[in-house]
Every structure is written in structure tokens, then in C-alpha cells.
Amino acid sequence: MNENVVEVENLVKKFGSFIANDNLSFEVKRGEIFGFLGANGAGKTTTIRILVGLSPLTSGKVSVAGFDVTKQAEQVKKRIGYMCQKFSLYEDLTAEENIRLYGGIYGLSKREILQRSDSLLNRLKFEQYRKRLIGDLPPGMRQKLAFSVALLHNPEIVFLDEPTGGVDPFTRRQFWEMIYETASKGVTLFVTTHYMDEAEYCDRISIMDEGKIVALDTPSELKKRYKTKTVEDLFVKIARG
Amino acid sequence: MKIFIGFVKKEFLHIFRDVRTLIILFGIPASQIFIFGYAVSTDIQNAGIAVLDLSNDEITTEITSRIESSDFFVLKERLQSEKEIDEAFKKGVIRQVIIFENGFGERLQKEGVADLLIIADGSEPNVANLVTGYTKSIISTWVSENSNIQNSGIMSIEPEVKMYYNPNLESQFMFVPGTITIILVLVCALMTSITITREKENGTMEVLLVSPLRPIHIILGKVAPYLLLSLLVMLVILFLSWIVFHLPVQGSMVLLLLETILYIVLALSLGIMISTLSKTTQQAMFISLLGLMMPTILLSGFIFPIEYMPEVYNYLSMIIPPRWFIVILKNILIKGTGLAFIWKETLILFGMTIFLIAFSVKNFKVRQQ
Amino acid sequence: MIKARNISKSYNGVTALDSISFDINRAELFGFIGPDGAGKTSLFRIITTLLIPDSGDMQVMEYDTVKDYRELRKRIGYMPGRFSLYADLTVEENLNFYATIFGTTVKENYHLIRDIYSHIEPFKKRQAGKLSGGMKQKLALSCALIHAPKLIVLDEPTTGVDAVSRTEFWEMLKKLQKEDITIVVSTPYMDEADRCDRIALLQSGKIMKTDTPGAITKSFDRNLFAVTAKNRFNLIQKLKEYSEIDTVYPFGDSIHITFKSVDRESELVKHLSDSGISDACITEIIPGIEDTFLNLMKPAGL
Numbered sequence: 055m056n057e058n059v060v061e062v063e064n065l066v067k068k069f070g071s072f073i074a075n076d077n078l079s080f081e082v083k084r085g086e087i088f089g090f091l092g093a094n095g096a097g098k099t100t101t102i103r104i105l106v107g108l109s110p111l112t113s114g115k116v117s118v119a120g121f122d123v124t125k126q127a128e129q130v131k132k133r134i135g136y137m138c139q140k141f142s143l144y145e146d147l148t149a150e151e152n153i154r155l156y157g158g159i160y161g162l163s164k165r166e167i168l169q170r171s172d173s174l175l176n177r178l179k180f181e182q183y184r185k186r187l188i189g190d191l192p193p194g195m196r197q198k199l200a201f202s203v204a205l206l207h208n209p210e211i212v213f214l215d216e217p218t219g220g221v222d223p224f225t226r227r228q229f230w231e232m233i234y235e236t237a238s239k240g241v242t243l244f245v246t247t248h249y250m251d252e253a254e255y256c257d258r259i260s261i262m263d264e265g266k267i268v269a270l271d272t273p274s275e276l277k278k279r280y281k282t283k284t285v286e287d288l289f290v291k292i293a294r295g
Numbered sequence: 296m297k298i299f300i301g302f303v304k305k306e307f308l309h310i311f312r313d314v315r316t317l318i319i320l321f322g323i324p325a326s327q328i329f330i331f332g333y334a335v336s337t338d339i340q341n342a343g344i345a346v347l348d349l350s351n352d353e354i355t356t357e358i359t360s361r362i363e364s365s366d367f368f369v370l371k372e373r374l375q376s377e378k379e380i381d382e383a384f385k386k387g388v389i390r391q392v393i394i395f396e397n398g399f400g401e402r403l404q405k406e407g408v409a410d411l412l413i414i415a416d417g418s419e420p421n422v423a424n425l426v427t428g429y430t431k432s433i434i435s436t437w438v439s440e441n442s443n444i445q446n447s448g449i450m451s452i453e454p455e456v457k458m459y460y461n462p463n464l465e466s467q468f469m470f471v472p473g474t475i476t477i478i479l480v481l482v483c484a485l486m487t488s489i490t491i492t493r494e495k496e497n498g499t500m501e502v503l504l505v506s507p508l509r510p511i512h513i514i515l516g517k518v519a520p521y522l523l524l525s526l527l528v529m530l531v532i533l534f535l536s537w538i539v540f541h542l543p544v545q546g547s548m549v550l551l552l553l554e555t556i557l558y559i560v561l562a563l564s565l566g567i568m569i570s571t572l573s574k575t576t577q578q579a580m581f582i583s584l585l586g587l588m589m590p591t592i593l594l595s596g597f598i599f600p601i602e603y604m605p606e607v608y609n610y611l612s613m614i615i616p617p618r619w620f621i622v623i624l625k626n627i628l629i630k631g632t633g634l635a636f637i638w639k640e641t642l643i644l645f646g647m648t649i650f651l652i653a654f655s656v657k658n659f660k661v662r663q664q
Numbered sequence: 665m666i667k668a669r670n671i672s673k674s675y676n677g678v679t680a681l682d683s684i685s686f687d688i689n690r691a692e693l694f695g696f697i698g699p700d701g702a703g704k705t706s707l708f709r710i711i712t713t714l715l716i717p718d719s720g721d722m723q724v725m726e727y728d729t730v731k732d733y734r735e736l737r738k739r740i741g742y743m744p745g746r747f748s749l750y751a752d753l754t755v756e757e758n759l760n761f762y763a764t765i766f767g768t769t770v771k772e773n774y775h776l777i778r779d780i781y782s783h784i785e786p787f788k789k790r791q792a793g794k795l796s797g798g799m800k801q802k803l804a805l806s807c808a809l810i811h812a813p814k815l816i817v818l819d820e821p822t823t824g825v826d827a828v829s830r831t832e833f834w835e836m837l838k839k840l841q842k843e844d845i846t847i848v849v850s851t852p853y854m855d856e857a858d859r860c861d862r863i864a865l866l867q868s869g870k871i872m873k874t875d876t877p878g879a880i881t882k883s884f885d886r887n888l889f890a891v892t893a894k895n896r897f898n899l900i901q902k903l904k905e906y907s908e909i910d911t912v913y914p915f916g917d918s919i920h921i922t923f924k925s926v927d928r929e930s931e932l933v934k935h936l937s938d939s940g941i942s943d944a945c946i947t948e949i950i951p952g953i954e955d956t957f958l959n960l961m962k963p964a965g966l
Contacts (some may be wrong), residue, residue, distance in 0.1 A: 093826040094796040193700045219823070220852040222699035222867065223958045227913045234897035235916070248826050251855045251954075254916025273917055274914055286855065293828045301764025312752045312791075498748040502807075505712045505742040506765050507734075562950065 059084050059211050065114035075266035087243045089253040092262030093293050118123040120211040136202035138215035142200035145189035160207035174202045183284040192226030213240040250286035301515035309336030323616040328535045332472040339425050343389040346370040352400030359580045361437050367429050373610045390426045391415040407450050417458030471598035472624035474618045480562050480591050488579040510659045518563045521569045525559045545631025558620045564651035571658040618663050619643050665690045665846045671720035673706050680706040681870040693841050697857050698866030702915040704850040708819045712742045738804035745820045747804040751793030758792050766811030777806040780836050798829025818849045834859045854954035872960040884951040890918040893944045900941045
């Protein structure tokens with residue numbers, strides 16, 4: 055079994071003469087929580103769009119969940135999940151309707167959807183909110199539900215964009231416990247965030263600057279290397295040069 | 296005042312930066328004028344006519360053959376009685392029937408005057424006007440030639456013109472008032488409601504509110520640029536219809552502009568009202584399009600004449616301002632009548648405007664809910 | 665500068681603010697820290713006279729926020745949550761516009777914004793919509809400052825902005841303070857609390873505590889320990905099983921715990937190694953704002 059869920063080799067992406075991704079190479083392992091950091095405009099979004107098969111690359115080789123993103127984009131899309139802070143669930147649909155919708159999109163059968171949504175709502179202790187509109191739920195609850203929905207089709211890797219931004223500290227802890235649990239089951243989590251204290255939760259982090267990965271290691275190792283107390287200081291130190 | 300000017304300047308920047316919308320704004324009326332314009336023919340050739348000669352004398356035969364020999368007309372039928380007129384028109388091959396009264400030649404020679412009746416197919420008013428116009432000029436040419444030669448006193452033939460199907464001769468140029476009415480509603484109501492709701496959506500409205508700007512400044516500042524823009528669009532339409540169709544403004548230009556300003560202010564306050572009712576630009580757009588555009592097109596009398604509407608719709612149309620404005624425009628633009636004929640409509644529009652302004656100023660929130 | 669007494673506000677029966685009182689001093693950098701939905705935005709709208717509270721009084725610069733809203737609106741700089749800029753206007757046009765509606769000019773108060781605006785001045789002909797998050801934030805701050813207000817109210821100014829721009833932003837706020845400007849700021853990010861002179865912790869419409877960040881963390885009434893081990897998920901499970909432990913919260917690469925009554929570190933290590941976690945490491949640590957927040961939140965229960 056291939057232990058690397060993401061393999062990027064010499065990835066280059068150009069927009070005209072502008073180089074958004076300059077010869078990136080990195081791997082992400084199965085069951086790893088990988089933090090993908092970088093300032094606005096560092097090229098993060100471009101890389102993620104390539105990883106999820108939304109954007110063609112200029113040169114290099116990228117495989118996700120064992121499939122080549124250029125040649126087998128459809129296979130890749132079936133095996134990834136995505137959750138971002140803002141627009142993950144439809145606010146004007148109920149919890150149940152959202153689950154059914156996502157299940158349908160990923161081609162689950164009616165029985166599977168029913169089974170999984172029951173166990174999902176059960177696990178989150180959400181049964182009583184089944185028929186509530188997402189817009190009426192508190193933000194923390196929405197976030198947890200969104201994460202569970204992103205896992206509905208058993209993806210191998212889930213992309214999380216600022217997963218706990220704006221969530222109260224208590225729910226945030228519950229959320230990270232969910233993420234740890236998910237990772238312990240062998241699902242890879244690919245986290246992007248502007249919030250460096252979120253990055254501290256990751257197993258490994260990479261920091262991008264001007265299209266290049268300038269640091270990649272565990273948070274504690276990087277903090278030691280750059281002699282900083284927090285990932286935030288580390289980030290500012292690296293990005294400011 | 297400086298603050299206000301600064302605000303208006305900003306609105307103009309928004310407008311000019313959105314080139315696409317500007318193109319649409321001026322493009323729609325222009326293209327509408329051209330599309331309608333080409334549907335209207337301005338030339339006639341070999342138009343079919345019929346003659347009902349109740350006199351059947353030398354002179355009527357001569358006039359008939361003079362008309363017949365011109366390139367404009369082809370004599371399709373000689374009718375025997377008035378009863379045949381209806382049938383002749385229904386066949387659709389003739390544009391007009393020329394009727395000489397009984398004893399036409401004799402009366403003309405004795406009294407110097409004779410009656411001639413021209414009945415034209417009014418369903419295409421433009422063509423009808425041309426056809427009757429040409430006929431009259433052929434006849435008057437004949438009269439002047441013959442007055443000189445025969446020297447038998449002054450002769451005159453006064454042709455009377457009647458329209459079949461469309462006795463009031465509703466002009467084909469009705470699309471000009473129609474276009475103006477629709478475009479003005481579109482520009483004023485739709486655009487203002489969108490710019491105001493856009494500020495709400497962007498959060499910029501919060502900052503505007505938390506500034507010394509008064510609500511009335513914000514409203515007027517939003518409205519002023521569109522007032523100017525709408526007037527400009529209006530002038531473009533008038534200019535185009537004059538250039539392309541030689542359709543001059545028959546009535547008073549000053550009155551026309553004043554009425555237009557009244558209508559624009561009305562439409563603008565409608566826009567403001569819509570913006571106070573909607574939270575997103577999408578809502579504002581839907582309310583404007585469905586709530587204003589559709590009724591304007593369907594109920595204003597632009598496309599479907601109000602007289603033929605079921606009574607309910609007739610009453611319904613009374614609450615929509617375009618219905619009244621179209622009447623005003625028709626009168627000033629095409630019939631050339633003055634305020635005496637349209638004071639009632641003007642008053643109605645004026646009342647509506649006052650009501651809407653009061654409503655929207657009152658509803659414009661200084662705070663949030 | 666601001667004096668609030670028993671401010672309450674609810675929307676359709678849902679309480680957004682529940683009898684909130686606080687004082688903010690002149691030239692203070694005051695932060696409201698709390699998650700989304702805690703009531704930060706409602707509170708800020710009341711401060712900026714946009715919203716009328718259901719009950720309670722608030723005075724800003726000795727003006728009543730309800731009665732004297734017109735006077736206040738001349739004197740407050742407000743930067744709402746979403747950077748309220750006109751995306752289709754250029755940087756320069758945005759700034760000029762905000763200067764004009766406050767009846768001033770950019771030139772007049774340029775000294776106030778020089779440090780901030782100089783970062784974006786090279787792009788002054790660019791449309792605001794095409795700026796990066798950090799630049800938008802700087803422009804929005806410049807716009808809020810251009811009429812030289814004595815008080816600026818910034819609602820989540822750092823949300824969606826990268827760490828470098830954020831650090832720069834806080835540095836700018838510090839400088840503004842020296843110009844005798846009072847700054848009220850909100851953020852959902854606990855780690856930004858230390859940047860403020862004083863903070864109020866806001867949760868479910870209530871202020872849990874108001875003080876300096878240092879005093880707030882000192883109020884943490886127990887000993888706090890950080891536990892690390894390679895397998896964090898397993899560690900959390902095992903820690904939760906241990907009956908002497910009160911709270912278990914993951915905090916980045918370590919797990920923060922408190923004991924119920926007596927601190928039993930060595931026994932815990934033994935318990936963990938018995939459960940198969942041999943690499944556990946436990947150290948006492950100084951609590952941070954987020955630890956304190958959790959501690960204060962807990963009785964409210966979840």
C-alpha cells in the first residue's frame with residue numbers, strides 16, 4: 055500500500071510569466087495532519103486547486119490518493135473531501151437535507167446515505183437537530199456537522215480551510231479531537247489556515263513564500279530551528295525574511 | 296454641500312467604471328429604435344388601391360388614370376357600391392379606396408368644389424399616412440394643372456381622409472414613447488435600488504451611516520447621477536428617432552422635459568423604495584424586474600392596448616405610473632398636444648411621486664434593526 | 665472614553681447581549697475577545713450608534729449613543745467586519761471619498777495615516793477589489809482614520825488576513841495609540857489578546873471578565889499541565905479515562921490538563937505507561953488566555 059497520500063514532484067505552475075508555484079516537491083503521509091501555511095498571495099490557493107484537480111499544472115507530477123491529478127482527475131475527486139470555514143453547508147437546508155445532498159453528489163445509494171447520516175448524527179449527538187435549518191444552528195455545531203459531511207463518502211484525504219476560525223474555545227477542542235480521531239483512522243487531513251495557533255495542532259507544517267516551500271517539518275522542530283516560541287513568530291520571521 | 300458633491304462624484308465613478316452596464320443602458324434604446332425602425336417601411340411602391348366612382352364622368356376617369364399611372368399605385372379593383380369596401384379591405388391587397396361623390400365632375404365644373412373621400416387601411420398607420428399623402432398630392436397637382444389650362448375659375452378638391460381599422464391612427468411610432476417609458480423605469484428604479492442594496496451588502500452602508508452624512512444626502516446623492524443619466528438616455532432616444540424616422544417632437548420640448556423629469560423622479564423614488572424593502576441586490580433586481588418591468592411592458596398600453604384589456608387589468612394598470620406617462624408622451628411627442636390634454640395624468644404622477652418620496656425617506660433607516 | 669451600563673439587546677427572542685457593563689479609558693487599546701456569535705458585532709454597532717440597545721445606557725465621549733448619535737457620528741471611526749471599501753473604486757478614490765463625506769481632505773490628516781497608507785500608496789491607482797487581504801485591511805483602516813477621530817472601532821480587523829499583515833496591523837495600532845486615539849477592537853482569536861492593553865472576554869452575550877491580559881491569566885485558579893506524546897488521539901482517550909483529571913483540552917502539539925483536587929503528575933505518568941503510552945511527558949505551564957477562557961466558560965457547561 056502506498057503510504058504517501060499526496061506526492062508532489064517538481065510542481066511548476068505559471069500564469070503567463072508569473073510563477074505561482076516554483077518547483078514544489080513534498081509528500082503527505084496517510085493519517086497525517088498536514089498544515090499548509092503561507093501569506094496571502096504566496097501561492098497556496100494555486101497549489102490546492104491543483105491538488106484537487108481544479109487547475110492544470112504547467113509541469114511536474116502530482117498524485118493524490120494514488121491517482122495522477124492531470125490524467126485521473128475524476129478518480130481523485132471521488133477520494134477527497136473538502137470543508138472550508140464559510141460556505142460548506144447550505145444554510146437554508148436542514149441538517150438532514152444537507153447530508154442527503156452531499157451523499158447524492160458523491161453517488162452514495164439511498165441506503166448508504168440513510169445509514170451513514172444516522173450514525174453521523176448519532177455520533178455528534180445531533181438527532182434533535184436533524185430537521186433544523188443549518189442557519190439556525192450555532193456556528194460551532196455547524197462546523198462539526200460540516201466536517202462530518204465532508205467525511206461522508208469516506209475520502210482518503212480531506213482539505214480543511216481554516217477549520218476552527220471563529221469557533222468558541224470549547225467547541226474548538228471538540229473539533230480537534232474529531233480531527234485526531236479521523237486521522238487515527240488513516241484519513242489524511244490537509245489544513246490551510248491564516249491562524250498560526252491552528253497550525254500548532256498539525257503533525258507537520260509547510261510554509262510557502264513566493265511560490266516556494268521555505269520550511270517543512272513538525273511545528274516543534276521548526277520552532278527549535280528558528281528559535282521562536284510560537285508558530286506565529288516563526289511564520290512572521292520566515293515571511294519577513 | 297461639499298460633502299454632497301463628493302458623494303455624487305463617487306456615484307459617477309461607480310457608473311463610469313461599470314462600462315458594461317453603460318453600454319447596455321444606451322445600447323438597448325438604440326437597438327430597440329433600429330429594430331422597430333426597420334419593421335416600419337418608409338417607402339411605398341405599387342401599393343394596391345380600389346376606386347369607387349359614383350360619378351363616372353370624364354374628370355373622375357382622368358383623375359383615376361392619373362393616380363393609376365403613377366409608380367406608387369396599382370389599381371386593383373373598381374368597386375360598384377359602398378358595401379363592397381369592407382370586403383375589399385379584407386382581401387388585404389389594397390391600401391386605400393378612393394371614393395368620388397355622385398356628380399363629382401359636374402359639381403367641380405359648376406361650383407369649383409367637389410368632395411373626394413379617401414379611406415385608408417389604418418392597421419399600418421405609417422403606410423396609411425404615406426399612401427393618403429401621395430394621393431392628395433397627385434390630386435392637388437392635377438387640380439393646379441387643370442385650373443390653368445381650362446381657366447374656368449378656381450377649382451378645389453378637398454379630399455377627406457378616413458381610416459379603416461384604426462380610426463384614431465395610433466401611430467406606429469408608439470414604440471418611441473414605449474421605449475422611453477421602459478428604459479427610464481429600468482435605469483432609474485432598477486439601477487438605484489441596486490446601488491443602494493449593494494452598499495448594504497458590502498457593508499459600506501454602515502460606514503456611511505456612521506458618518507455625518509444625512510439620509511437625505513445619501514438618497515439625493517444616489518439619485519442625482521441617475522437623473523442626469525436618464526435624461527441623457529431620453530435625449531438619445533429622441534435624437535435617434537428623429538434621425539432615423541424623421542420623427543420630430545410635435546409638442547413643446549420644455550413641457551416634454553419637465554414631464555420626463557417628473558417621471559424620472561417618480562421612478563427613482565420607486566427604486567429607493569425597492570431598496571428599503573430588499574436586503575440583497577438579487578432581491579432588488581427581482582423586485583424591479585418582475586414588479587416593474589413586467590407590468591410596464593404588459594399593462595402600460597405599450598404592447599397591449601388598454602381599451603381591449605379585461606376590466607380588472609384596466610383597473611390594475613391604473614396604479615402603475617408608466618400607464619400615465621405613456622399617455623403624456625404620446626400626446627406631446629406624436630399628437631403635439633399641450634398641458635391642457637394631459638393635466639390629469641400629470642397630476643396623478645405628481646401625487647404618486649410625493650407619496651413615494653415620503654415613503655422612502657421615512658423608511659430609509661438611520662440605524663439598523 | 666466609553667461608559668456602558670447594563671446594555672442588553674435581543675433579536676426575535678434570541679439574546680445577543682445580556683446586561684453588559686464596561687468602561688474604556690482614553691487612549692486605551694481595548695479588545696473584545698470572543699467566538700463568532702458571542703455578541704461582538706452587536707455591541708460594536710451599539711457603540712457606533714447604528715443599533716439601539718433594548719435597555720441600558722452607553723456614553724461615548726460623554727455623548728449618549730442614542731440621543732446624540734449625530735454628534736458621535738462625526739467623531740467615531742468605524743471599520744466593520746467586512747472591509748467596507750468600494751471594490752470598483754481605486755485606493756485613492758476610496759480614501760478621498762471617505763475624507764470628503766467627513767468634510768475633510770486627505771492632505772489635512774495625512775500625518776495620521778502616513779505610516780499605514782505608505783504601504784499601499786504604490787498601488788493607489790489600483791481598484792480596491794484587486795488588493796490582497798492585508799492591503800484591504802490597511803486601506804480600510806486609513807479610511808476609518810482619515811477624519812482624525814478620537815475613537816476608532818474595529819470589528820474583527822484581522823479576520824482573513826495573513827499572519828505577517830496581522831503583526832504589522834497590531835504594530836500600527838500601537839502607534840495610533842500614541843496619537844491619543846482610543847482603539848476598540850474585537851477578535852475571535854485568543855492569541856491576539858496579548859496585543860491589547862485590556863480585554864473583555866465575551867461569551868454568549870455576557871462579559872466573563874474584564875482586565876489586562878496578564879491579570880486575566882493570573883486569575884487561573886489552578887495548576888495547569890501540558891502533556892505530550894506521539895500519538896495524541898490515544899493520549900487524549902487515556903487522559904480522559906483517568907479519574908483524577910478534571911479537564912483535558914488539546915492545545916496544539918500538547919494536551920493541557922487540570923487535576924480535580926490534588927496534582928498527581930507522577931501517578932498520571934505511571935497510569936499512562938501502564939496503558940501503553942510510554943513516551944508521555946508532563947510539565948507544568950503558565951496558562952494562556954485561551955486556557956482562562958475555557959476555565960471561565962466551563963461552568964456555563966456544554
